[in-house]
Amino acid sequence: MTGSLLQTAWWGELKEEFGWSVTAVSGGERVFCRSLGPFRLGYIPFGFSRPGGDLPGPEATDGVVRSMRAAARELPGRLDLLRWDVPWGVDHFDREAALAAGLRPAPVRVQPPDTVVVSLGGDEETLLSRMKSKTRYNIRLARRRGVTIEAFPADDPRADRELALWYRLYQDTARRDRITIHPLRYYQRVLELSRREDAPLLTLYQARHEEDLLGGIVVVSWEGTSTYLYGAGADIKRNLMASYLLQWEALRGARARGDGAYDLFGIPPSDDPAHPMHGLYRFKTGFGGEILHRPGCWDLPLRRGRAWCYRGAEGVRGWYYQSLRKSLAGSLGRIGTALGRGSA
The missing domain is CATH 3.40.630.30 (Gcn5-related N-acetyltransferase (GNAT))
Structure with a gap:
């Protein structure tokens, strides 16, 4: 098991009680899975950190992708995509190697990068x-x-x-x-x-x-x-x-x-x-x-058509909740404040 708090049995049991299924795969990581509408997502929070705090080199990305594909084969059910929250700093992550290996930046954040x-x-x-x-x-x-x-x-x-x-x-x-x-x-x-x-x-x-x-x-x-x-x-x-x-x-x-x-x-x-x-x-x-500074979430599409449909829908939803809704709430709040001042 890797050293992240979010890879502990404690965190896994908590998440299982609130809608996730959690599987410890042979590589040591815990993979969190859930169905969202017609899609099935796997998620590895801060997985593949090094024991003892050793930092990987940029070449480690290829090995992680191989481990992610192996993990997907061990999981019950068929995943549309497998998401990884990178635990390393950006200096230890090779973005070009990640893209070449099939990873794509996730349209949303899960953990703070x-x-x-x-x-x-x-x-x-x-x-x-x-x-x-x-x-x-x-x-x-x-x-x-x-x-x-x-x-x-x-x-x-x-x-x-x-x-x-x-x-x-x-x-x-x-x-x-x-x-x-x-x-x-x-x-x-x-x-x-x-x-x-x-x-x-x-x-x-x-x-x-x-x-x-x-x-x-x-x-x-x-x-x-x-x-x-x-x-x-x-x-x-x-x-x-x-x-x-x-x-x-x-x-x-x-x-x-x-x-x-x-x-x-x-x-x-x-x-x-x-x-x-x-x-x-x-x-x-x-x-x-x-x-x-970490690289954030990266997705490994496993069923490409379905994965891209899910990512597109998630991007729109994330834009609504993170940008539009907050902007509207802020605007309404300012209008309410102005009205309150006008009636005082």
């Missing part, structure tokens, strides 16, 4: 010194203003109640940022499955000020890396900078566990002020990590 990974080497003062000055300032500001952080491991008897409180904030965050989230039961199963001995270590961090819950993040530790999976923030008291202190305490917790890295799991591709998630880029890069 760009992220920030913070090295946890050194003491806490060293970690702070690598951060941007504004990030350090906001961490200390949150402390001075009385924000407190409490960690709830999966086996804490209070974790279920705290997760339910966190989910209410998560719903507010999803409405505010116009993102899609799972129902509460999904996150409850994430927590429940994390209580098994062989599962990754999950911790829910909650930020409070007086009686108010200001935010919470879910962090999962696996094979020396802690990953920030989910986060929620309240609309109130945002000037207290609770989100900065939340991440700092999660970094401290990861270092105390002996992890060597903390993955902030997803940023926009560049420091572009015009990007709608530019604030997220500035926030996450402020913690002093290394920016990792």
